[in-house]
Amino acid sequence: MKTERITIGDASKHVGETVQVPGWLYNLRKSGKIVFPLLRDGTGLMQCVAVKSALPEAVFDTIKDLTQESSVVFTGKIRADQRAPGGYEMDVENVDVMQHIPESDPYPITPKDHGIDFLMDHRHLWLRSQRQHAILGVRHEVIRAVRDYFDSHGFTLVDTPIFTPAACEGTTTLFEVNYFEDEKAYLAQSGQLYNEATAMAFGKVYCFGPTFRAEKSKTRRHLTEFWMVEPEMAYATLEDVKRVGEEMIVFVVNRVLENRRAELKALERDVSKLEAIQTPFPRMSYDDAVKLLQSKGSEIQWGGDFGGTDETLLSQEHNRPLMVDGYPSAVKAFYMQPEPSRPEVALCVDILAPEGYGEIIGGGQRIHDYDLLLRRIEEHKLPKQAFDWYLDLRRFGTVPHGGFGMGIERCVAWICGLEHIRETIAFPRMLYRLHP
RNA sequence: UCCUCAGUAGCUCAAUGGUAGAGCAUUCGGCUGUUAACCGAAGGGUUGUAGGUUCGAGUCCUACCUGAGGAGCCA
Numbered sequence: 001m002k003t004e005r006i007t008i009g010d011a012s013k014h015v016g017e018t019v020q021v022p023g024w025l026y027n028l029r030k031s032g033k034i035v036f037p038l039l040r041d042g043t044g045l046m047q048c049v050a051v052k053s054a055l056p057e058a059v060f061d062t063i064k065d066l067t068q069e070s071s072v073v074f075t076g077k078i079r080a081d082q083r084a085p086g087g088y089e090m091d092v093e094n095v096d097v098m099q100h101i102p103e104s105d106p107y108p109i110t111p112k113d114h115g116i117d118f119l120m121d122h123r124h125l126w127l128r129s130q131r132q133h134a135i136l137g138v139r140h141e142v143i144r145a146v147r148d149y150f151d152s153h154g155f156t157l158v159d160t161p162i163f164t165p166a167a168c169e170g171t172t173t174l175f176e177v178n179y180f181e182d183e184k185a186y187l188a189q190s191g192q193l194y195n196e197a198t199a200m201a202f203g204k205v206y207c208f209g210p211t212f213r214a215e216k217s218k219t220r221r222h223l224t225e226f227w228m229v230e231p232e233m234a235y236a237t238l239e240d241v242k243r244v245g246e247e248m249i250v251f252v253v254n255r256v257l258e259n260r261r262a263e264l265k266a267l268e269r270d271v272s273k274l275e276a277i278q279t280p281f282p283r284m285s286y287d288d289a290v291k292l293l294q295s296k297g298s299e300i301q302w303g304g305d306f307g308g309t310d311e312t313l314l315s316q317e318h319n320r321p322l323m324v325d326g327y328p329s330a331v332k333a334f335y336m337q338p339e340p341s342r343p344e345v346a347l348c349v350d351i352l353a354p355e356g357y358g359e360i361i362g363g364g365q366r367i368h369d370y371d372l373l374l375r376r377i378e379e380h381k382l383p384k385q386a387f388d389w390y391l392d393l394r395r396f397g398t399v400p401h402g403g404f405g406m407g408i409e410r411c412v413a414w415i416c417g418l419e420h421i422r423e424t425i426a427f428p429r430m431l432y433r434l435h436p
Numbered sequence: 437u438c439c440u441c442a443g444u445a446g447c448u449c450a451a452u453g454g455u456a457g458a459g460c461a462u463u464c465g466g467c468u469g470u471u472a473a474c475c476g477a478a479g480g481g482u483u484g485u486a487g488g489u490u491c492g493a494g495u496c497c498u499a500c501c502u503g504a505g506g507a508g509c510c511a
Contacts, residue, residue, distance in 0.1 A: 031474085032467040051468070068461095083469065103462060106446080111472045112460045113448050117503050173509085190511095215509055216437060228511065307507080350511095362511060407511030432503070 003075055009043030011088040014078045021046065021090065022073040022098075024128070025066050027111055035064045037092070038085070039074060040128065047084040048074055050092040063095055069107040069128070071098035123427060124436045134263035135423050138256055139412045143208075145255035146229050146406075149248045150206045155231055158198040160191030160207045165386055173214040187212035190405060193335075193390055195232035196366060199401055200393055206231040206403075218431050219308065220420040221358060223409055225429040232403030238337075238347040238365045241402040242323055245351055245361050246281045248406075249321060253277045256415055269417045273355065276319045286326045286345065289314055305331040311358035318354055325349040334376040337365040337400075349404070357414040363404020370394035 005020045006013075023041035030036075033052035038045055050063045066072065073096040081089040101107055108118075109125055119126045126132055150157070163177060163185045174186040191207040198205045208229045215222070231248075233240060253274050256264070264271055284292075293300050293310050300310055305327070315322055326345040329338055336346035348364030367373045373394055377387050384391075412424040422428040427436065 027472075029470045029473050030467085031470055034468040034470080036470050036473090038471090047471080049469080053468080081469095083471080085471070106462065108446070108461095110447065110461050113472095115448070115504090117443095118447070120503095211511085213510065217507095217509065218504090219506065222510075226511070305509085359511060405511060410511055 007043040008039065008041045008046045008086065008088075011044070011046060011078050011086070011090075012080075015080055015088070016078065018075065018077045018093065020073055020075045023071075025068055025070045025072055027068065028064075028066055030064060035060075037063060037066060037072075037074070039072070039090075042133075044086050045130070046086050046088060046090060047081075048076065048090040048092045055092070059092075059094060062097060063092065065100075066095075066097070067101040067103060067106055068110070069125075070101045072096065073098065120422070120428075120433060121435070127426060130266055132423065134266040135412070135416050135418070136426060137263045138260050138267075138416050139408070139424055141256050141260050142252055142412050142415065143227075143408060145252040146248065146408075147208065148255075149251045150204075150229075150231060153204070153244075155204040155206045156198075156202040158195070158202065158205045158207060159209055160188065160194035160198075162188050162209070164188050173216075175212050175214045189213055190228070191230050192232065192403065192405065195230055195403060196390070196393055196401060199232040199234045199403070200397065200399075203235075204231070204233045216431060220422075221308070221410060221413075223421055223425065223428055223430055226425070227408040228405050229408065230403060230405040232401065234401045235399050236365070236402045237400055238325065238349060238402060241363050241365065241404055242283075242325075242349055245349070245363065245404055245406075246279050246321070246323070249281075249351070249361075249411075250277055250279055252411070253415065264416070267416050267418075269415075273319070273417075274415065277354075278320065281321050281323050281351070282318045283323045283325065284314075286324055286328070289324050292317070303328050303330065308358065311352055312356040315352040315354050315358060316356050321354060321360070322352045323349050324352065332364070334380040334382065335366050335373065337367050337402075338372075347402075351404075353410070353414040355414070355417070357410065360410045360414060361404050361406045363402065365400060365402035368394060368398045368400050370398065 003018060003020050005022060008021060021039060021041060023039040026038040026040040026045055028035060028037050035050045037048045037050065039048055050060060052060045074090060074092050075094040076090040076092040079089050079091060080087060108122055109129065127136070165183060165185060174189060177185040177187060179185060189211050191209065195205055195207055206229060209227065210225055211228050212225055231244060257271065257274055290300055290302050293313060296313055298310050298313065300306065314324065325348065326339060327348055329336060329344060329346045332346045332348055336348050339345045339347055346364060350359050351361035352358055353360045367376065370391060373391060377384055409421045409424040413421045418424065422430060
């Protein structure tokens with residue numbers, strides 16, 4: 001009879017059975033005639049027990065000499081045991097070694113401390129460690145929840161191009177691609193303009209994909225390549241955008257709390273901070289935010305954008321994400337709809353995550369009037385020709401519409417309580433990091 | 437692009453301008469319930485690179501390289 005292969009995650013269903021578990025050796029503790037190999041398989045960690053007196057000498061010797069991260073298949077009987085890290089233990093009966101990593105060239109990431117540079121250089125291996133594994137598990141849950149939210153609220157996924165002919169927002173720096181015959185192409189920094197077109201076709205849409213920013217940013221909040229989800233809604237106002245934003249965030253946080261408790265625990269995340277995330281989110285105008293910041297000693301003047309420290313100060317005021325609306329039009333993108341009674345401010349909103357994490361969502365209502373949009377394009381000295389199709393949307397059945405973009409990595413960093421965004425993506429691309 | 441800090445054993449870090457050290461990892465030995473196991477021993481170095489000051493530089497000075505944190509900009 002063939003022994004069944006199981007994963008560590010399913011160990012609880014096989015207590016008392018003799019099974020095979022394929023995996024990698026996470027660590028090994030020896031005590032003379034008994035050894036404790038700790039096996040990792042991507043679904044969890046399981047402590048195994050090999051007793052010399054109960055095994056053929058060759059099998060015991062093979063196990064006791066295993067090296068960290070060697071690939072092995074253990075065969076043995078599963079048993080519940082409180083002393084084991086995962087709650088279940090295997091009494092090893094046999095081992096099949098796929099690859100024994102040689103002692104002369106051992107696995108570089110030992111169970112002790114390492115510096116960030118070393119770990120980033122070995123990112124392809126670092127992903128195997130428990131903490132990184134937990135973070136990427138939460139990331140997966142966040143992405144799944146985001147898609148489930150939009151899919152179950154009438155949104156259609158319509159993905160937007162990565163190669164684009166012009167800047168979406170004139171100011172930011174773009175990655176140039178020299179391939180297309182007659183003109184330069186750029187890597188997308190947002191799918192929003194295209195979303196506006198598809199929203200007029202489907203009503204409610206979202207896109208989800210990588211975006212690229214060639215900013216020389218070098219902070220804990222920045223990646224050169226990051227993933228963004230961008231919903232866009234026809235016949236929508238700023239209020240609609242805010243409501244969807246807060247609902248979606250609460251939905252995502254609840255999903256992670258439901259399905260990723262173990263990961264949050266591994267990350268030592270204070271889950272009470274996440275359990276406090278409920279609608280409605282506190283709201284504040286840009287005007288009031290500036291006054292508040294000034295009272296706290298910030299240098300900010302009305303008309304300027306918030307610095308990182310300003311965002312941190314604001315978001316620490318509340319235990320829920322904070323919505324700040326009505327930024328000066330001058331600091332926002334050209335397509336932002338002005339407030340009718342105060343054209344100098346825009347119908348836009350930023351959502352700042354609590355605990356000092358800063359902006360995770362930026363969005364607003366878009367200009368739907370042809371003449372105003374054309375004027376803005378000219379004021380920003382953008383090439384009108386490149387925006388002809390975008391202007392067309394205002395010629396053929398224009399309606400008020402809006403949406404937002406959420407940076408997945410910033411959201412994951414906040415939910416996981418991480419110091420730095422670089423751990424929220426498998427292979428981060430940053431100003432000075434392209435490898436591995 | 438600018439500012440600040442750092443670079444010493446495979447890794448994490450010590451070392452008043454005066455003999456280059458420890459823990460982990462590796463190798464050898466010991467231990468039948470370990471939890472980053474523990475105990476004993478051994479091997480392991482062109483102190484990021486190039487100049488300079490000095491009787492003498494890991495340490496001081498200059499330039500460069502690499503990285504980290506931050507600013508501006510942004511999600």
